[in-house]
Amino acid sequence: MTVSIEPPLAMLAEITHRCPLRCPYCSNPLELSKRSHELSTKVWLNILDEASELGILQVHFSGGEPTVRDDLTVLIKHAEKKGLYSNLITSGVLIDKSKLDSFIDSGLQHIQLSIQGADSEVGDYIGGFPGGHQKKLEVAQLIHDVDLPLTLNAVVHRHNIGQIKKIINLAEKLHAQRLEVANVQYYGWGFFNRKNLLPTREQLMEATEEVNKARDRLKGKLVIDYVVPDYYARRPKACMGGWGRRFLNINPAGYVLPCHAAETIPGLRFERVTDKSLSEIWYHGSAFEAFRGTDWMPAPCSTCDRKEIDWGGCRCQAAAITGRPDATDPACELSPDHGSMNSIAQNESKPSQEQFQYRRM
Numbered sequence: 198m199t200v201s202i203e204p205p206l207a208m209l210a211e212i213t214h215r216c217p218l219r220c221p222y223c224s225n226p227l228e229l230s231k232r233s234h235e236l237s238t239k240v241w242l243n244i245l246d247e248a249s250e251l252g253i254l255q256v257h258f259s260g261g262e263p264t265v266r267d268d269l270t271v272l273i274k275h276a277e278k279k280g281l282y283s284n285l286i287t288s289g290v291l292i293d294k295s296k297l298d299s300f301i302d303s304g305l306q307h308i309q310l311s312i313q314g315a316d317s318e319v320g321d322y323i324g325g326f327p328g329g330h331q332k333k334l335e336v337a338q339l340i341h342d343v344d345l346p347l348t349l350n351a352v353v354h355r356h357n358i359g360q361i362k363k364i365i366n367l368a369e370k371l372h373a374q375r376l377e378v379a380n381v382q383y384y385g386w387g388f389f390n391r392k393n394l395l396p397t398r399e400q401l402m403e404a405t406e407e408v409n410k411a412r413d414r415l416k417g418k419l420v421i422d423y424v425v426p427d428y429y430a431r432r433p434k435a436c437m438g439g440w441g442r443r444f445l446n447i448n449p450a451g452y453v454l455p456c457h458a459a460e461t462i463p464g465l466r467f468e469r470v471t472d473k474s475l476s477e478i479w480y481h482g483s484a485f486e487a488f489r490g491t492d493w494m495p496a497p498c499s500t501c502d503r504k505e506i507d508w509g510g511c512r513c514q515a516a517a518i519t520g521r522p523d524a525t526d527p528a529c530e531l532s533p534d535h536g537s538m539n540s541i542a543q544n545e546s547k548p549s550q551e552q553f554q555y556r557r558m
């Protein structure tokens with residue numbers, strides 16, 4: 198079936214991999230981009246021009262920690278000039294009042310602030326950054342004071358999923374409009390540390406119950422996004438809304454990726470914004486064409502009535518678990534590899550004495 202290719206809805210602009218935190222589940226690749234390989238301000242301004250021409254509506258400034266770059270205000274201002282909705286995805290630890298004011302004056306419309314736990318003891322331990330949790334609380338207050346919409350993002354795993362009730366209470370206290378309870382995605386550093394991060398089925402069931410109770414209690418006040426982690430799921434998520442359908446990602450060195458973890462898939466060739474136009478890469482780039490639509494799908498996806506709902510799930514996960522990026526996502530119960538996913542969950546979620554490895558350059 199030939200699919201009509203729409204313009205992307207959103208662009209994730211990973212302007213740097215530098216970050217003062219060291220989360221062991223960071224979705225950045227194991228081999229992080231050095232500062233000397235980062236794109237210049239001028240190139241990013243061109244990218245924003247091209248993104249707007251391509252029909253992109255939203256730009257998410259991300260990293261690493263995007264506020265380490267001192268040209269972020271310039272980039273936000275340019276996004277605003279080009280009519281792009283801008284969101285900042287940040288750990289918050291480098292933001293003070295004057296920085297926040299300069300982002301808002303430049304046109305920033307939304308902030309997504311990460312927390313690593315419900316309190317300093319857990320948050321600072323997971324983030325590997327002493328004092329970070331307290332700093333985040335202060336930044337959340339500053340964001341509330343200027344009335345900017347706030348989403349709190351809590352990545353959960355074995356070491357903090359037991360804090361879910363406290364995390365929800367914290368989101369309420371910090372006046373967030375939305376809380377994303379995101380189970381670790383096991384790519385990059387998360388995959389590397391999987392056996393020290395996977396929660397047990399019991400932990401997951403307790404957390405799901407807490408989320409459901411809070412959703413009822415907080416209806417109309419706080420939206421809670423929560424998806425069962427793939428290792429315990431029965432059907433996969435529609436990763437990226439389908440490969441090459443809604444989103445593109447530009448990494449710090451300028452390579453354009455169909456998703457932020459796409460570099461973990463062997464055999465794909467990525468193109469750079471400095472060599473080709475964004476439009477050419479989106480519509481004709483070989484990495485985008487590799488899994489776009491449904492023609493590439495093997496059985497059972499090829500004949501499944503959900504193939505245009507979840508698009509066969511996640512390619513990075515299929516590659517990581519089966520070694521075949523074009524396999525049905527093993528998170529799906531119908532996949533012949535679903536059993537391996539269950540065994541991994543069972544074997545690796547056991548408490549271990551081993552320490553996780555913090556992210557490092």
Ligand code: SF4
Binds near residue numbers: 220223556
């Ligand atoms: S996940 Fe943690 S280490 Fe990775 S970029 Fe975000 S705050 Fe930094």
Ligand code: SF4
Binds near residue numbers: 502504508509525532
């Ligand atoms: S078989 Fe494929 S399309 Fe069907 S539910 Fe599973 S992953 Fe989705």
